Amino acid sequence: MAVRWSSEFFTALEHRELQASAMAVDSTGTFVLLAGRRYIAVRNLDDTDFENIRKFPRQSKYDVNTAEWNPTQQNSELCVISSNQHIEILKWSLGELTQTHSMRAHTRVITDLNWHKSDPNVLASCSIDTFIHIWDMRDFRKPSLSLSAIAEASQVRWNQVSPHILATAHDGDIKVWDQRKGNAPIQYITAHLSKINGLDWNPQIENQLATASQDNTVKFFDINNPRRVEFVLVSNAPVWRARFTPFGNGLVTVVVPQLRRGENSLLLWNTNSRSAPVHTFVGHKDVVLEFQWRKQKLGENDFQLVTWSRDQTLLVWRIEPFLQKLCGYDPNNCRKLDGVENEVSDTASEVSYKAVTKIKPLQQEFSLLNVQIPNLKVVKMDASQRCCVVSANANNYKVTLHVNFPNGYPNGIPPVFEIGQGSSIDEFVSKHLLQSLTYIAQQRVSKGRTCLEPCLRQFVVMLEQLVDSSDVTQLHQHQYLEPDVLGTFNDACIPFPRTSGAKFCSVSILVCFGRQLHMRRTLAKVDSSTPRALSALGNGFNNRRGNEQLTVISHYIQKQRLRIKQSNRSLKGVITVYDAAGLFSVNRQLAEKYILDGDVTRICKYNAKIAEFVGRWDLVQAWTLAGLVIKTQEVEQEDMMEHPFGNQLIQSLITHYANHSDLQTAAMLSCVFGKGQDEKARRKSLLKYFSVGTGSPYHTIPPADVVADGWVFPLLRAVRSNSLDNLRVEELPQLIPQKPPVSAFYEYYKLAYAEMLHRWGLLYNRAEILKYLCTPAEIHRGVEFLTDCQKCKEPSRTTSCPTCKRISLECIICHISVKGSANCCLVCGHGGHTKHIQQWFERYNVCATGCGCKCLIETVGMFNF
Known part of the structure; x- marks a missing residue:
C-alpha cells in the first residue's frame, strides 16, 4: 500500500492487493467498504494510520458488481453486495464484518442494488432476468414484491423525496414505478437511443431524474412530462455515471470504464450553465469505477468526494468553497447563488486565494x-x-x-x-x-x-x-506537411487500424488477417508495439515523396527502412480464410436438399429424412414433431394453425431454434407453417406495423435473441435498404412500433435466411424462400407507365383492367389483346405487339389507327429538354 498527497485530494491510498471492483461509503461518512473476488475490506477514513485497514477473505469466482451501505441511522451498520445472482447482507460491528444473510431470487446476473432512502428495511434489486425485486429485511426468504419489466434492467433508484416511487433503466428507456400500485409502471420515458448506464434522482426536486447514457449525453426529465427533455449535458465520451452534488446545482460525471481507458477524470458541471464542465478532477491513472459523497461533518464548509479506480487507488477529494460557488452554492450563507457570475467578490483576501489556487492544478499535474x-x-x-x-x-x-x-x-x-x-x-x-x-x-x-x-x-x-x-x-x-494537411493531430484520439483480427460471416466462413511471421519477428527487434493512434501516420516528421500516400503498411515499412537493413522478403499482410461450418448449426447440405413443395405432412417427413442423412438428430425430432401438428386428411390446410396445440407448439419450435442461432430451421418452419394463412390479411397486418417505422415509444418489445454469425438484421431496414450487412437483431425492437404480430419475426427469419442462401450461391433455394415473404411492396418512385383500358378507359398497371377484367391493351395492327411484349406511343397512347409495331414503322411514319400522330418523331421530341 502506498500513500500520495496532492493539493486537491488530501488522501490517496493504494490497495492493489484487494483487486476490488466495488466501493461504498457508509451513511456516517466514516467507513468505506471495498469488495472484490478475494477480499472485502473496511477502512476508517478518519484514521490517520494508513496501514490500518481490515481485510476479510472472500473466495469467489465472481466479481462484486454493486455495494451499498444502508443510508438510515437505524440500520447504518448494514451493507449489501451483489455477486452474480446472489445478494449478501453484511454487518459491520465492533470492528468485525460478518455475513448475516444471503438472498437469491434472480435467475440472471444482478446489475444494481439500492436501499430505500428512509425505510431501513427495504432494498431494491434489478437484474438481466428483467425482474425488479423489493426485499424486506425482516423476511429474507423471498422478495416482498416483484416487478416484471419484460426487458432487462440495468439500474434501479429510489426517489429521494417521494418514498413510494422508484425508477429503473431498460436499455434506452426508463420505467417509473409506484410500489403501492402493483406490477404496472406508472410512467414510461423513451430517454435515449443508446443504453442508459446510470440513473439519479435530484435530491431537492421530487420529479427530476438524470440519465447517463452511452450516447455521450446526460438528460434531465420531469417524470410528470416524460415526452420532453428538460435539458441535456453533452460529453465527449459515453457517460458511465451522473450524480447530483449534495450542494447547489452541481452534477458529477465519469466515462464508461470499458471504453475510455485514457479518460480517467471526473467532471463537475453546473446544471444551470451546461456548455462545459466547471472543473475537472485529475488524479487517477485508470478509469473510475465508483464515486460517492461523504457526509459533511458539522462545522465544516468543505464537502468530500470519495472515488475508487481500476488502478486500485482510493482518493478523497476536498470540494472547497470556490468549487461550490461554481455550482451556484454559497457555503458561507448556506444558500444558492442566482448565477455563477456572483460567486467571487474582489476582496484582497480572495484575490490572494485565487493566486494560490492557480498553482494547485499545476502541482497536481507535476x-x-x-x-x-x-x-x-x-x-x-x-x-x-x-x-x-x-x-x-x-x-x-x-x-x-x-x-x-x-x-x-x-x-x-x-x-x-x-x-x-x-x-x-x-x-x-x-x-x-x-x-x-x-x-x-x-x-x-x-x-x-x-x-x-x-x-x-x-x-x-x-x-x-x-x-x-x-x-x-x-x-x-521535401515539403514539410503541416499537421492539418493529413489531419495528424486531429486523429490523436482515433485508434490505430488493426494489423490483425478475425471475423465470421453468415455462411460459416472465418476470415483472419495479420502480418507475416518473419515481418513480426523483424519488427520485434526494434519495436513490437502498434501505435496507439492514427496520428502516427502523419506526425510532423513523416513526409510524402511524390504521389506516395502514408498508409498503415508504409508506416511499418518506413520503420524497418529507418532502423534495420531492408529485407528482400515480402512485407505484405496475409489473409487466411477458414471453413468453420462445423462450429455452427446452419448447414449447406440441408439448404440444398430441403423442400417446400407439397402438403405439410409430406414436407415435414421429407425434411426429417434429409436431417437424418446429415446426422442432425435434433432436427429429425423437430420435423417429426412438426409433422404431428397437422394431418391433412383430417384438418383443412388453411386451418392447420388452429390445431389445439399447433400454434403454441410451432411458435415454441421456431423460437427455440432462433434463440439457439439456428436461423435455417427457424426460417424453414416459418415458411412451412405460415403459408396457409390468408395472404391479404397477413400483408395488411404487416403493413400496419411496418408503415410508420420510427420505433416503439416505450421499447417494451423483447428482442428475438438470434445471432446468425453476426449477419442477422431487422426486416424493415433490410427491405428499405436492400442490404443485410452489419446490422444486428438487437435493433429489431426499435424499428417495429408497438407490439408486432408473431408473423413479423417470422418474416425477419425468412429474409435473413434468404441472404444466407444468396451467399452460398443457392439462388433457386433463395427464390423459393422469398416466395413466402409477405412484406408490403415498396412504393414506386420515378416514371411509371399506365395503360388505359380500351373498353372502360380506366388506368391499369397490369395486363388486365381492374374494373372490367378485360385485357387492357389491344394491338392496333392485329386487333388481338396483348399479353406479352408491347410498345406504346407516349403521345397518342396507341400501341400493340412489339414485333407488329416494329414492322409497321419500318414502312410508315404515322400511327396505324389514322389519328395522324407521327409516333416516332413525336416521342423523341418529348425527351428533348
Missing part, C-alpha cells in the same frame, strides 16, 4: 506525471515558477526542451515551448518540432485538459524518427 518515458529525463519541475525543463536523447541527438505555463493554463491557454541551448538539431527541425508541440497543446487546453505528458511523449517520438543526417537532409529537400 505530481501525476509519469517520468518513466523512454529516452526522456526531467531536469526541473517548479510549480511556483510555472516551468518545466526536460532533455531527450534519441539516436545520437540530444535536445533540451523548456516548457513555461501561463497563469491561464490549462483553461484555453497552452504552454510555451522553447528549444534550449546546446541542442543538436538545426533551426529547421526545431521550428517544426515546436509547431507540432504547440498544436497538440492547443487541442488539449481548448477542452480544459492538461497537456504536459502527451506533449513530452510526442516530443520523444518525433526525435526518435530522426535516425541519421540523411533523413534530416530529406526534411529540407
Whole structure:
C-alpha cells in the first residue's frame, strides 16, 4: 500500500492487493467498504494510520458488481453486495464484518442494488432476468414484491423525496414505478437511443431524474412530462455515471470504464450553465469505477468526494468553497447563488486565494506525471515558477526542451515551448518540432485538459524518427506537411487500424488477417508495439515523396527502412480464410436438399429424412414433431394453425431454434407453417406495423435473441435498404412500433435466411424462400407507365383492367389483346405487339389507327429538354 498527497485530494491510498471492483461509503461518512473476488475490506477514513485497514477473505469466482451501505441511522451498520445472482447482507460491528444473510431470487446476473432512502428495511434489486425485486429485511426468504419489466434492467433508484416511487433503466428507456400500485409502471420515458448506464434522482426536486447514457449525453426529465427533455449535458465520451452534488446545482460525471481507458477524470458541471464542465478532477491513472459523497461533518464548509479506480487507488477529494460557488452554492450563507457570475467578490483576501489556487492544478499535474518515458529525463519541475525543463536523447541527438505555463493554463491557454541551448538539431527541425508541440497543446487546453505528458511523449517520438543526417537532409529537400494537411493531430484520439483480427460471416466462413511471421519477428527487434493512434501516420516528421500516400503498411515499412537493413522478403499482410461450418448449426447440405413443395405432412417427413442423412438428430425430432401438428386428411390446410396445440407448439419450435442461432430451421418452419394463412390479411397486418417505422415509444418489445454469425438484421431496414450487412437483431425492437404480430419475426427469419442462401450461391433455394415473404411492396418512385383500358378507359398497371377484367391493351395492327411484349406511343397512347409495331414503322411514319400522330418523331421530341 502506498500513500500520495496532492493539493486537491488530501488522501490517496493504494490497495492493489484487494483487486476490488466495488466501493461504498457508509451513511456516517466514516467507513468505506471495498469488495472484490478475494477480499472485502473496511477502512476508517478518519484514521490517520494508513496501514490500518481490515481485510476479510472472500473466495469467489465472481466479481462484486454493486455495494451499498444502508443510508438510515437505524440500520447504518448494514451493507449489501451483489455477486452474480446472489445478494449478501453484511454487518459491520465492533470492528468485525460478518455475513448475516444471503438472498437469491434472480435467475440472471444482478446489475444494481439500492436501499430505500428512509425505510431501513427495504432494498431494491434489478437484474438481466428483467425482474425488479423489493426485499424486506425482516423476511429474507423471498422478495416482498416483484416487478416484471419484460426487458432487462440495468439500474434501479429510489426517489429521494417521494418514498413510494422508484425508477429503473431498460436499455434506452426508463420505467417509473409506484410500489403501492402493483406490477404496472406508472410512467414510461423513451430517454435515449443508446443504453442508459446510470440513473439519479435530484435530491431537492421530487420529479427530476438524470440519465447517463452511452450516447455521450446526460438528460434531465420531469417524470410528470416524460415526452420532453428538460435539458441535456453533452460529453465527449459515453457517460458511465451522473450524480447530483449534495450542494447547489452541481452534477458529477465519469466515462464508461470499458471504453475510455485514457479518460480517467471526473467532471463537475453546473446544471444551470451546461456548455462545459466547471472543473475537472485529475488524479487517477485508470478509469473510475465508483464515486460517492461523504457526509459533511458539522462545522465544516468543505464537502468530500470519495472515488475508487481500476488502478486500485482510493482518493478523497476536498470540494472547497470556490468549487461550490461554481455550482451556484454559497457555503458561507448556506444558500444558492442566482448565477455563477456572483460567486467571487474582489476582496484582497480572495484575490490572494485565487493566486494560490492557480498553482494547485499545476502541482497536481507535476505530481501525476509519469517520468518513466523512454529516452526522456526531467531536469526541473517548479510549480511556483510555472516551468518545466526536460532533455531527450534519441539516436545520437540530444535536445533540451523548456516548457513555461501561463497563469491561464490549462483553461484555453497552452504552454510555451522553447528549444534550449546546446541542442543538436538545426533551426529547421526545431521550428517544426515546436509547431507540432504547440498544436497538440492547443487541442488539449481548448477542452480544459492538461497537456504536459502527451506533449513530452510526442516530443520523444518525433526525435526518435530522426535516425541519421540523411533523413534530416530529406526534411529540407521535401515539403514539410503541416499537421492539418493529413489531419495528424486531429486523429490523436482515433485508434490505430488493426494489423490483425478475425471475423465470421453468415455462411460459416472465418476470415483472419495479420502480418507475416518473419515481418513480426523483424519488427520485434526494434519495436513490437502498434501505435496507439492514427496520428502516427502523419506526425510532423513523416513526409510524402511524390504521389506516395502514408498508409498503415508504409508506416511499418518506413520503420524497418529507418532502423534495420531492408529485407528482400515480402512485407505484405496475409489473409487466411477458414471453413468453420462445423462450429455452427446452419448447414449447406440441408439448404440444398430441403423442400417446400407439397402438403405439410409430406414436407415435414421429407425434411426429417434429409436431417437424418446429415446426422442432425435434433432436427429429425423437430420435423417429426412438426409433422404431428397437422394431418391433412383430417384438418383443412388453411386451418392447420388452429390445431389445439399447433400454434403454441410451432411458435415454441421456431423460437427455440432462433434463440439457439439456428436461423435455417427457424426460417424453414416459418415458411412451412405460415403459408396457409390468408395472404391479404397477413400483408395488411404487416403493413400496419411496418408503415410508420420510427420505433416503439416505450421499447417494451423483447428482442428475438438470434445471432446468425453476426449477419442477422431487422426486416424493415433490410427491405428499405436492400442490404443485410452489419446490422444486428438487437435493433429489431426499435424499428417495429408497438407490439408486432408473431408473423413479423417470422418474416425477419425468412429474409435473413434468404441472404444466407444468396451467399452460398443457392439462388433457386433463395427464390423459393422469398416466395413466402409477405412484406408490403415498396412504393414506386420515378416514371411509371399506365395503360388505359380500351373498353372502360380506366388506368391499369397490369395486363388486365381492374374494373372490367378485360385485357387492357389491344394491338392496333392485329386487333388481338396483348399479353406479352408491347410498345406504346407516349403521345397518342396507341400501341400493340412489339414485333407488329416494329414492322409497321419500318414502312410508315404515322400511327396505324389514322389519328395522324407521327409516333416516332413525336416521342423523341418529348425527351428533348
